[in-house]
Amino acid sequence: MRYDLHSHSIASDGTLTPSALIARAVEQGVDVLALTDHDTTDGITEAQRAASGHALSLVAGVEISVTWRKQTVHIVGLNIHPGHDELERGLTRLREFRNWRAQEIDRRLAKRGIDGALAGAGQFAKGAIVSRTHFARFLVQQGRVTSVQEAFDHYLSRSRPAYVPGEWATLSEAVDWITGAGGDAVVAHPGRYQLTHSKLKALLTEFKDCGGAAIEVISGNQPVQTNAHFGSIARAHDLKASLGSDYHGPENAWVELGRLPALPEGLKPVWDGWPHAA
Numbered sequence: 001m002r003y004d005l006h007s008h009s010i011a012s013d014g015t016l017t018p019s020a021l022i023a024r025a026v027e028q029g030v031d032v033l034a035l036t037d038h039d040t041t042d043g044i045t046e047a048q049r050a051a052s053g054h055a056l057s058l059v060a061g062v063e064i065s066v067t068w069r070k071q072t073v074h075i076v077g078l079n080i081h082p083g084h085d086e087l088e089r090g091l092t093r094l095r096e097f098r099n100w101r102a103q104e105i106d107r108r109l110a111k112r113g114i115d116g117a118l119a120g121a122g123q124f125a126k127g128a129i130v131s132r133t134h135f136a137r138f139l140v141q142q143g144r145v146t147s148v149q150e151a152f153d154h155y156l157s158r159s160r161p162a163y164v165p166g167e168w169a170t171l172s173e174a175v176d177w178i179t180g181a182g183g184d185a186v187v188a189h190p191g192r193y194q195l196t197h198s199k200l201k202a203l204l205t206e207f208k209d210c211g212g213a214a215i216e217v218i219s220g221n222q223p224v225q226t227n228a229h230f231g232s233i234a235r236a237h238d239l240k241a242s243l244g245s246d247y248h249g250p251e252n253a254w255v256e257l258g259r260l261p262a263l264p265e266g267l268k269p270v271w272d273g274w275p276h277a278a
Contacts, residue, residue, distance in 0.1 A: 007036060007245060012037035012043075022050035025056055039129065040095065048060070079184055090169060186242045187212065208238070219244060245258065
C-alpha cells in the first residue's frame with residue numbers, strides 16, 4: 001500500500017483542484033491519500049466525489065496553524081469528520097486572521113514600493129485563503145524574485161520586511177479540534193521548525209499530553225537521511241508514525257505524490273486501525 005498523508009489543493013495554497021489532485025494521485029499509484037489543506041476543509045467534498053470512482057481511498061484531513069512558544073508549527077488532522085462544529089468554528093477563526101494578515105502583508109510590501117500585492121496574490125488564490133505562498137508567486141510574476149523560496153527568504157519569512165507575526169491556535173486547541181472531530185493529530189514536518197533537541201522534546205511531550213497521536217517521520221521536503229532520526233524520536237516519545245509528501249502542485253518537480261520511502265522498521269503507523277489500512 002502506498003500512503004501519502006499530506007497534500008494541498010487550491011482550497012489553500014496548492015495549485016491543483018481537489019479533483020485534479022485525486023487524478024494525479026491515481027496516476028502516481030497512491031492507494032491512500034489525505035487532503036490536508038491549511039486551516040480549511042473546503043476541498044474535501046469535491047475530492048471525495050472524485051475519489052469515488054477509483055480504488056484510491058481518500059482520508060479527510062486538515063493542516064492547522066499553531067502558535068507554540070511564539071513559533072508557528074503545523075498540526076495535521078487525519079481521518080476527521082468535516083463539518084464538525086468545534087473544528088469548523090476554530091478554522092473560521094484562523095481564516096479570519098489570515099484575511100487580516102493578507103491585508104497587512106499588502107501594506108508592508110507597499111511600503112517597500114511593491115503596490116497591488118493583495119490583488120496580485122488574489123489572482124493565484126482559487127479558494128477562500130490568500131496565503132504567503134500566493135504573495136510569493138505574485139513577487140515571482142513581478143520579477144522581484146526568481147523563485148517562491150527567494151520570495152520567502154527576502155520578504156515573507158520571520159524578520160523579513162513583509163513577515164506578519166500573529167497568534168494562531170494553541171497546541172491544545174488544535175489537538176482538541178482534531179480529536180473532537182474523530183481524527184488523529186500529527187506534528188507535521190518536524191524538521192522544518194529548526195528546534196533544538198530540548199525544544200522538540202518539549203513540543204512533543206506537550207503534544208502527547210494534549211492527546212496528540214503521531215509525528216510525520218517522513219516528509220517530502222526533508223532530507224532522507226533524517227528519516228531514521230525522526231523515527232527514533234517517534235519511538236522515544238511513543239508516538240505513531242506518519243508520512244506525507246506535502247505536495248502543492250506539479251510546479252515543484254522535486255516533490256511528487258506518493259514518492260516516499262517506507263517508514264523505518266519498528267514504528268507503529270498512524271493508519272493502524274483505519275478501515276482502509278493494509
